[in-house]
Amino acid sequence: MSDTFSITTPIYYVNDLPHIGHIYTTVMADIFARYHRMAGRRVRFLTGTDEHGQKIERAAAAQGIEPIALADRVVERYHELWKELGISHDDFIRTTEPRHHRAVHEMIRRMQASGDLYQGSYTGWYCAGCEAFYPETQLVDGKCPDQGHPVERLSEPSWFFRLSAYQDRLLEWYRENPDCIRPRSRYNEVVRFVEGGLNDLSVSRTSVRWGVPWPGDPDHVVYVWLDALTNYVSALGFGSEDDGLFREFWPADLHLVGKDILRFHCVYWPAFLMSAGLPLPRTVFGHGWWKTGESKMSKSLGNVVRPDAHIRRFGPDAVRYFLAREMTFGADASFSNEAFVERYNADLANHLGNAASRTLSMIGRFLGGTMPAAGSEGVLPERAAETVAVYRERMEALEPNRALEAVWAFLADLNGFIQERQPWAIAKGGETARPELEAVLGTAAESLRITSILIEPFMPRIAAALHEAMGSPSTPRDLDGGARWGLLAGGATIGKPKPLFPRVDLEEFVKELEMEQQKDSKTPEKKDERQERTITIDELAKVELKVGVVLEAERIPKSKKLLRLRVDLGEEEPRQIVAGMADSYEPEAMVGRRVVVVANLKPAKLMGVESQGMILAADIGGRAFLLSPDGEVPPGTTVR
Ligand code: ME8
Numbered sequence: 001m002s003d004t005f006s007i008t009t010p011i012y013y014v015n016d017l018p019h020i021g022h023i024y025t026t027v028m029a030d031i032f033a034r035y036h037r038m039a040g041r042r043v044r045f046l047t048g049t050d051e052h053g054q055k056i057e058r059a060a061a062a063q064g065i066e067p068i069a070l071a072d073r074v075v076e077r078y079h080e081l082w083k084e085l086g087i088s089h090d091d092f093i094r095t096t097e098p099r100h101h102r103a104v105h106e107m108i109r110r111m112q113a114s115g116d117l118y119q120g121s122y123t124g125w126y127c128a129g130c131e132a133f134y135p136e137t138q139l140v141d142g143k144c145p146d147q148g149h150p151v152e153r154l155s156e157p158s159w160f161f162r163l164s165a166y167q168d169r170l171l172e173w174y175r176e177n178p179d180c181i182r183p184r185s186r187y188n189e190v191v192r193f194v195e196g197g198l199n200d201l202s203v204s205r206t207s208v209r210w211g212v213p214w215p216g217d218p219d220h221v222v223y224v225w226l227d228a229l230t231n232y233v234s235a236l237g238f239g240s241e242d243d244g245l246f247r248e249f250w251p252a253d254l255h256l257v258g259k260d261i262l263r264f265h266c267v268y269w270p271a272f273l274m275s276a277g278l279p280l281p282r283t284v285f286g287h288g289w290w291k292t293g294e295s296k297m298s299k300s301l302g303n304v305v306r307p308d309a310h311i312r313r314f315g316p317d318a319v320r321y322f323l324a325r326e327m328t329f330g331a332d333a334s335f336s337n338e339a340f341v342e343r344y345n346a347d348l349a350n351h352l353g354n355a356a357s358r359t360l361s362m363i364g365r366f367l368g369g370t371m372p373a374a375g376s377e378g379v380l381p382e383r384a385a386e387t388v389a390v391y392r393e394r395m396e397a398l399e400p401n402r403a404l405e406a407v408w409a410f411l412a413d414l415n416g417f418i419q420e421r422q423p424w425a426i427a428k429g430g431e432t433a434r435p436e437l438e439a440v441l442g443t444a445a446e447s448l449r450i451t452s453i454l455i456e457p458f459m460p461r462i463a464a465a466l467h468e469a470m471g472s473p474s475t476p477r478d479l480d481g482g483a484r485w486g487l488l489a490g491g492a493t494i495g496k497p498k499p500l501f502p503r504v505d506l507e508e509f510v511k512e513l514e515m516e517q518q519k520d521s522k523t524p525e526k527k528d529e530r531q532e533r534t535i536t537i538d539e540l541a542k543v544e545l546k547v548g549v550v551l552e553a554e555r556i557p558k559s560k561k562l563l564r565l566r567v568d569l570g571e572e573e574p575r576q577i578v579a580g581m582a583d584s585y586e587p588e589a590m591v592g593r594r595v596v597v598v599a600n601l602k603p604a605k606l607m608g609v610e611s612q613g614m615i616l617a618a619d620i621g622g623r624a625f626l627l628s629p630d631g632e633v634p635p636g637t638t639v640r
């Protein structure tokens with residue numbers, strides 16, 4: 001096993017702000033970087049931004065600013081977000097930096113020296129969304145085959161890369177390095193694609209100005225993917241005299257990317273590197289997509305989740321934990337607030353939070369706040385050793401969600417141990433029972449200490465807080481030296497434990513999110529506020545208001561505010577509507593009431609119950625006052 005580990009994320013486009021997809025890749029890369037540091041390796045963790053190309057040029061033009069001004073603004077947000085999320089990258093590369101331009105020129109010089117670049121003219125379909133050309137035969141319904149973006153016909157002089165000459169060498173590389181693309185399904189996909197034959201690749205543009213100028217041919221700029229992929233070596237000093245990092249950390253051990261950009265990383269990039277005479281990355285891992293419902297979350301589809309409210313409410317580590325635990329590394333997953341809150345409550349507040357607060361508060365109460373030394377009661381010492389080994393195996397095998405599963409199984413054992421040994425009952429035995437009490441609580445505390453090390457890559461702040469709560473000031477970062485049973489010396493004084501995961505009310509959080517999303521969906525430029533709130537008569541006509549009669553009403557279990565109603569709207573079937581009025585009306589008082597209903601509102605689920613409309617009420621500080629027609633109007637009557 002090598003003593004260095006070099007990991008990268010994609011460099012993100014700066015045409016829009018980051019969302020949960022970008023956060024996911026970066027958090028996962030951070031988890032691996034932290035894990036390998038903890039395992040004693042010298043780590044290089046690189047992320048950054050992809051700032052050139054047509055997409056950025058157009059996004060900037062649409063906002064009436066220069067591309068670099070747009071890039072600067074978005075990059076600042078990336079920096080803030082990575083800091084907030086505890087991302088521990090060693091470098092952040094921007095493709096507009098001189099060190100990067102230098103490396104791109106050096107790549108092109110080498111590719112030219114290999115005889116792989118030639119001039120020609122390109123006619124084809126270009127997708128600005130993917131920044132890629134597609135042959136006519138690959139278009140699907142006249143759109144790009146990968147993501148369904150619109151394409152445009154282009155014809156221009158271009159430099160070409162002899163990609164076709166690399167088919168055999170690429171296939172040989174795949175064959176000899178079965179782990180070079182993971183997971184296996186993605187490996188097979190890429191091999192099939194390359195077996196189908198490769199066309200030469202256009203690697204310069206004359207109709208785009210925003211890019212790295214082509215060396216010696218200033219009418220051209222370098223194709224944005226040749227430019228972008230080179231970031232992985234330019235950040236290591238490739239092409240400059242000071243290339244110590246390049247010699248130490250290239251080739252990369254792991255290029256972590258989303259499956260959307262697999263082909264660029266598994267076909268183009270290795271071919272460019274072969275042409276330039278450079279070593280190839282060890283593994284490209286294409287993870288799955290976060291989806292909202294059934295669709296990929298993406299800026300162009302406008303269905304993205306930006307987790308600002310989640311970070312504020314639950315803390316950055318809870319977001320890191322959810323992303324790492326919820327998605328099987330490599331597969332797709334859906335993001336939902338229900339799943340988020342459920343995991344937070346079950347895994348963090350209950351399992352981890354409870355184990356920590358029970359153990360620490362009993363040490364406070366029964367042992368006067370003095371940490372006992374590690375005990376070795378029951379199965380926990382053995383289970384800890386097993387857990388560390390399994391955790392390690394799974395992290396090395398790129399199965400981070402399964403590594404967490406192992407830690408949580410251990411926490412379940414710890415909670416079971418506390419339940420079974422009942423330290424509160426032992427404490428009743430007074431002084432004579434003290435050695436047993438110390439042994440039991442010392443066993444629980446040692447289990448917690450080891451847990452705090454294992455969760456550090458996933459939740460660095462929580463790990464540090466837990467460690468500190470145990471009276472030890474240093475952050476746990478040593479798998480070999482630290483995660484062995486028996487190291488807890490005892491004697492430290494602990495304070496009153498603060499809750500690591502304060503409870504969050506799901507409904508309040510959902511409300512907060514809705515407000516946030518409304519804010520988000522507004523255009524970034526500040527228009528005159530009144531003008532922004534004005535709607536036309538046609539817009540108003542879109543809202544279908546109807547009179548309804550409440551047939552049934554009941555409280556939704558576990559919810560303070562929500563009622564489930566069945567409302568007759570004069571249709572074949574009554575509608576199920578969820579209303580946030582339980583603290584204003586008793587359910588019985590609602591039955592028989594005539595109400596006004598928004599009848600064409602898109603159905604939504606609240607606490608798992610579908611709501612097929614909304615009941616109008618006046619709102620004073622959260623208290624609801626129902627609106628009713630002035631007379632016995634039949635259900636289904638239109639309100640205008
Ligand atoms: O493609 N689910 O940048 P980009 C999971 N600049 N991950 C997602 C995601 C989703 N719904 N959406 C985005 C580019 N991602 C190029 C890369 S690299 C030399 C150049 C993540 O801003 C995922 O890692 O479109 C994906 O590959 C990346 O963001 C795309 O980011």
